[in-house]
Amino acid sequence: MRKGLVLxxxxxxxxxFTVHAQGEPPAQTDLPDQADPVxxxxxxxxxxxxxxxxxxxxxxxxxxxxxxxxxxxxAPASPVTGYDILRSESRDGDFExxxxxxxxxxxxxxxxxxxxxxxxxxVVALAAAGSSDPAAAGxxxxxxxxxxxxRINLLxxxxxxxxxxxTYVYLSTTRDLYIRKIAGLEAVNExxxxxxxMGRSILFVPGIQDMDxxxxxxxxxxxxxxxxxxATYETDLNVPVSRSIVxxxxxxxxxxxxxxxxxxxxxxxxxxxxxxxxxxxYVAAVDGIMVRERPAACFYLGxxxxxxxxxxxxxxxxxxxxxxxxxxxxxxPFFVAACDYTLIGxxxxxxxAYLSKDKKMLGSLKGQDxxxxxxxxxxxLGVGLGTLATITGNDGLMSTFRLLRRLFSLNF
Amino acid sequence: MEEQAMLATPLAHAIGVWIGALLTLMIFSxxxxxxxxxKFAEHLFxxxxxxxxxxVAFWTTLIPNLFARLWxxxxxxxxxxxxxxxxxxxxxxxxALGLILLTRLVPRIAWFSRWAMAFVxxxxxxxxxxxxxxxxxxxxxxSTMVPLYEPQATTMATIGNIFSQIVVVGGVICAIIYFYxxxxxxxxxxxxxxxxxxxxxAAFGASFGYTVMARISLLTGRMDFLYQWFTGANW
Numbered sequence: 153m154r155k156g157l158v159l160x161x162x163x164x165x166x167x168x169f170t171v172h173a174q175g176e177p178p179a180q181t182d183l184p185d186q187a188d189p190v191x192x193x194x195x196x197x198x199x200x201x202x203x204x205x206x207x208x209x210x211x212x213x214x215x216x217x218x219x220x221x222x223x224x225x226x227a228p229a230s231p232v233t234g235y236d237i238l239r240s241e242s243r244d245g246d247f248e249x250x251x252x253x254x255x256x257x258x259x260x261x262x263x264x265x266x267x268x269x270x271x272x273x274x275v276v277a278l279a280a281a282g283s284s285d286p287a288a289a290g291x292x293x294x295x296x297x298x299x300x301x302x303r304i305n306l307l308x309x310x311x312x313x314x315x316x317x318x319t320y321v322y323l324s325t326t327r328d329l330y331i332r333k334i335a336g337l338e339a340v341n342e343x344x345x346x347x348x349x350m351g352r353s354i355l356f357v358p359g360i361q362d363m364d365x366x367x368x369x370x371x372x373x374x375x376x377x378x379x380x381x382x383a384t385y386e387t388d389l390n391v392p393v394s395r396s397i398v399x400x401x402x403x404x405x406x407x408x409x410x411x412x413x414x415x416x417x418x419x420x421x422x423x424x425x426x427x428x429x430x431x432x433x434y435v436a437a438v439d440g441i442m443v444r445e446r447p448a449a450c451f452y453l454g455x456x457x458x459x460x461x462x463x464x465x466x467x468x469x470x471x472x473x474x475x476x477x478x479x480x481x482x483x484x485p486f487f488v489a490a491c492d493y494t495l496i497g498x499x500x501x502x503x504x505a506y507l508s509k510d511k512k513m514l515g516s517l518k519g520q521d522x523x524x525x526x527x528x529x530x531x532x533l534g535v536g537l538g539t540l541a542t543i544t545g546n547d548g549l550m551s552t553f554r555l556l557r558r559l560f561s562l563n564f
Numbered sequence: 565m566e567e568q569a570m571l572a573t574p575l576a577h578a579i580g581v582w583i584g585a586l587l588t589l590m591i592f593s594x595x596x597x598x599x600x601x602x603k604f605a606e607h608l609f610x611x612x613x614x615x616x617x618x619x620v621a622f623w624t625t626l627i628p629n630l631f632a633r634l635w636x637x638x639x640x641x642x643x644x645x646x647x648x649x650x651x652x653x654x655x656x657x658x659x660a661l662g663l664i665l666l667t668r669l670v671p672r673i674a675w676f677s678r679w680a681m682a683f684v685x686x687x688x689x690x691x692x693x694x695x696x697x698x699x700x701x702x703x704x705x706x707s708t709m710v711p712l713y714e715p716q717a718t719t720m721a722t723i724g725n726i727f728s729q730i731v732v733v734g735g736v737i738c739a740i741i742y743f744y745x746x747x748x749x750x751x752x753x754x755x756x757x758x759x760x761x762x763x764x765x766a767a768f769g770a771s772f773g774y775t776v777m778a779r780i781s782l783l784t785g786r787m788d789f790l791y792q793w794f795t796g797a798n799w
Binding site: 305306309310313329330331332333334363364365366369397400401404426427428429430432433434436437439440443444458461481482484485486488489496497498499502506517518521523524525527528530531532534535538539541542543553556557560561562 | 591594597598602603605606609610612613614616617621665668677678681684685687688689691692693694696697698701702703704705706708709710711712713714715733736737740741743744745746747748749764765767768769771772775779
């Protein structure tokens, strides 16, 4: 009975409040927080000429939208704060926001599209009080392109470089190819000889990167040459590594070298041994090996980081002859300062061809030189054209200069 | 219980600081000469880090990148986000290559592991070709292709700009000549190569100074840690 009375009173109170509210005068529309949304949407005019198209030269999953900015955008104290891009799979369906842009933008990209699905888009201008009417676009579907035409220049350059390398590799089978003397590489044989005379071991460090780094690949290739020498001279070889794959590859290379030298009996797997992946743990262990075994020659050939100076200084302290080689620009100064010989960048990659005198590798090296010659000619041509075009103000020269620069751009 | 937990954290922290400080001193003792303390720290570091990286590789590579893609429902207990994913059969290829690599453990078929290694090296050469072509060749050529003369706001600025452009273009050309292996470094070509190596050494000098400063800051950080340990500030 009492509950029923309370419910009845509450019901009456709600009805009375509703009737009272309906009877009140309408809210003042000039107050921003009580503004009519429909009226506000008309206060910001919509963007125009929206169009949607599949993003070109991509791997799919992306649709690009372009539009002309709202007439209210761009003016001083513009009410437009940005643009919202909405998407639906049907023209009259529910549109959901997929991405947005800042005010003043005329292009946006929806990177969440599914390939092959047709989408309808709406672009609306956003304002503090609400959004504009939409500008519609679509239907459009995303798809994957087989060729990225913006990179076609890279393909052309690649083809030219590869053709040069193949040509020289072919020429190497019919004639002797000249390669100039590289001082640092002559030192490799000298260091092996010295270790043999002193009856001490050789330490080879192939860097701290994995086999997917070309510097490690180059270092391991030189390891093969050094291993052949140590096999011939019966010198101990110690190769501590910091990557398991490098250990596997290193063992194969050293084993092959000992076989080629006719001394498979001298080979054992422990010559190439894993320490740890941890950079400074590896360095601590290699330093320990250096001061305890006191190798006569230390080779650091591969990709190095902060450990370069620690290794080279420890090697220096034990009086070892040291040959280093890396293409890491930040570590080269340390090797130059602390080692007897340093292979700088490209010299490291040339080393395996130079040391082995393998005709195919020498042909490859000559092909790379052809690439360098092309680069020099292109630079000099571009600099000459650009300078002349600036001095004379000739439009034709300037266009040619720009075209040449575009040929060497990442977005042709 | 809560009080105990609250006490345990600072205690564990203090123990960690002591271990860290003592191991730091043990490693620094190498500056004097090789000694048992250094050997202890070295072996501890190597052992712990090797085990740590193996665990990291297992949980960050094998589980999410291989097992979770081949057997997503079975991995649901450790990676709930992948439980409903579709099986991705293409990941059977890396699995097969990984297993092939393990054939090294059986001497009779150890040669089989070369296939996996060849794949890794071939992949590295192929992907790096385009990467280096873009970053080290195309971009370098384009960046160096600049007019030597570009009018600036003032005459002095124009002269400075011309000098700067000549140094950049000349330096790059001479450095490339240094790395050109098909011609002997004699005469004008040799002189250009010599300028190239000077340019390289100047760049190395700048890099050396910059990196040494960064290393000094690392040393300062370690010394600060030891000082705080010595004074008990970070216990």
